[in-house]
Amino acid sequence: MMTLVVIPVEERCGGADLGKTDVKVCIRVPGTGKRARCEVRTFSTMNDGLLEVRDWLVENRIARIGMEATASYWKPLFYLLEATEGIEPWLLNSRHIKTVPGRKTDVKDCQWICKLVEHGLVRPSFVPPCDIRQLRDLTRYRTETVRDRARDVNRLAMFLEDTGIKLSSVVTDITGRSARAMLACSPSPAAARPARSPLPKGRNGHQLTYRPLTAGTPTSLAPAPTKCPQC
Structure with a gap:
């Protein structure tokens, strides 16, 4: 055997x-x-x-x-x-x-x-080597952070929809400066509602105002005129 x-x-x-x-x-x-x-x-x-x-x-x-x-x-x-x-x-x-x-x-x-x-x-x-592992952990952490932020923004949008605030219908980014200013002026039990909510701001940060373009046409949203420094 x-x-x-x-x-x-x-x-x-x-x-x-x-x-x-x-x-x-x-x-x-x-x-x-x-x-x-x-x-x-x-x-x-x-x-x-x-x-x-x-x-x-x-x-x-x-x-x-x-x-x-x-x-x-x-x-x-x-x-x-x-x-x-x-x-x-x-x-x-x-x-x-x-x-x-x-x-x-x-x-x-x-x-x-x-x-x-x-x-x-x-x-x-x-x-993978140590350097690749550190880079991979960093990129994965950034990906998870971006996903968490997107989930929080979607949760905020759904909460505003439930309360009847149609903020996402008038602004592109509900976390932008204009959207935050509108939310700050929203009615609350602790503070009285202001007479008028602040107007949104453009991409360059200038305040937007309503003014007529031509006679007989409805008003439109346009940037506020800036004063000449020599005047």
């Missing part, structure tokens, strides 16, 4: 299963004889705990460690090991490390990840 011998690709490797409060880390290093020695430890996800993980991996000369991309829990440990010389962290896709059906625990998950890395059965996901 033929005996199948599986030769590990990575002799010193590890696997980590990260959670919100703790991380389970499994390492496999050469042991006595031909069998590898496996050890599992639990660490905290606080800064002190992550530093202990790094020191333990450096002490055992772990060259490669794999971890599952779980929410954002992987980022602190990945960035710490990325900056550590001699350790290559791998971010693994959860679809590629599905274990066999059965009882699922964090300890079994980290052991399974460690075995997959040891025999070269998984490949790491792409993680």
